[in-house]
Amino acid sequence: MRLSIEEVGLRYGKVDVLTGFSARFEDHTLTALTGPSGSGKTTLLAAMAGYLQPSSGTIRLYSDEGQPSPPTPALVAWVPQGSNALSGRTALDNVLLGALSSGRTMTDAVAVATAALERVGVAHRAGAAAKTLSGGELQRVAFARALASDKPIIFADEPTANLDADSTDQLAHVLEALRSTRLLVVATHDPILIEAAQTAVSLRPEHHGH
């Protein structure tokens, strides 16, 4: 699966956030979507996930057979900025959401969720309440939830925005480990994450179309 953007324009209210933007995002690749604050990274990610309609241009997903389709949230697991979690529930419960929403049996879902927690390095915190986890741990739980959902695409919006340097490093290692598993796009202006990515797409005006 790959994602193609052709001459896309995006509007936030009456303000043009992006005009004539084109890019391609390949499967099994970690792409950093870069740009300064306010450059429209989140808005573009939302459009790429099918949550927003572009004001102009087209966004298309291509299956492995080359069949095009419009983007849809049903194919995307989204890791938001900050920590969206069920704070009173355990880390495992939070990751189970991803697995259960794809129709797995409970036994299967627990196995998948546990594997996802191991993959992001927080399996030892599986039974801890989310409210007791650090920001970095919560962010890794969010990635585990996305992995467990079996969605072919993962978008992460500024995942290190509220993290300290150590947590950012740990998350970068997680992303490096995940980069060959999905079509993975991380909106960020963090140099550590950009370094971890295989490719980068910049939203700086001079870089549009690259």
Added chain:
Amino acid sequence: MDTDRWRLTHLVREVARNVLNARSRPALLLFLAVIFGVGGIGYAAAESHALANQLAAEQAAGRNIISFGALDPNEPVLIDRASCDQLTEIAGVTRAGLVQLATSRDFLQLGTNVPVLAASQTLFPALRDGVVLVGSALRPPAATDFTLATTEGTLMQARVNHAEPTGLNTNSVVVVPLTPGTTSTSACIAVLDQRADASLLTPILTARLHTAGGQIVAQPASSPAIDPVKAYLSRPGQYVPLILGLVGGLATGLVNRSRTSELAAYRLSGTSARSSALLLGLETALIAGVTATSAVAAILALHDRIQTPLATACIALAGAATWWLTGILATIDIPFRNAISLAKDR
């Protein structure tokens, strides 16, 4: 429209884990549901207690005691004994029967010139035990029957009667059974259930009496300006569970609005808006169910202190339904909002 493959059993498990979890915000609603469920019924019990006190006071003052007699003293009336005694067969009539002021007699234990009233056993059921009834003002209450003697030497088994309300006026007399040969007298008295509507029953009772002579009239022993039972049945306080349900539903909406970050976790990891709405609906149903269960348990515990337990239960259940409906209406937009804006809204 986005879709997911949540199994209903797993979604129900999520509902239980979100609500029945002391660390979660909906747990606060659960606590509120119990307080409101029990509190609403406690309030109903307090109102019932106030009504019971008022009825007891009004009963002593003659409430719901109807005397039937001649409309015009110059045109005496005779009321058939059987028709008067049979008024007890009508729903809402506690006891009824003929009365006849027989005479006055001198008793060794009670003094001289004590009035003696003859009455039907259907009006004073204790007469069926073969005793005469001594008015409570004539002799202190006693645990056992005693032998009452007239100054002429006649002996009879006697029992001190409990205090009778105004309208029966037998606290200072000795009541004896009507003789079998007495088939009519000039007065019939009916004691109605305290919750009965005397204004509705009186014409029915009057029509059932067989009379001879002049016209009869029904006279209530007491005519309060406000019927406490009617006032109780139309009291605004009975709708307190509905108001509590409304408040609970609004509180549910507020709590759910403080959980947008949690709902974003569901939506952004593959849960559809429809499943998220179902989740919130089921959570609200569980909370409303707890308030209904608490209310029903309180009614079962306090049923003998509540005047109208069935009606109270119905209103409590309507209160729970109000909670659920208000909670849904106060929440329904949240799962259908853009999932990304939900994630930012915290």
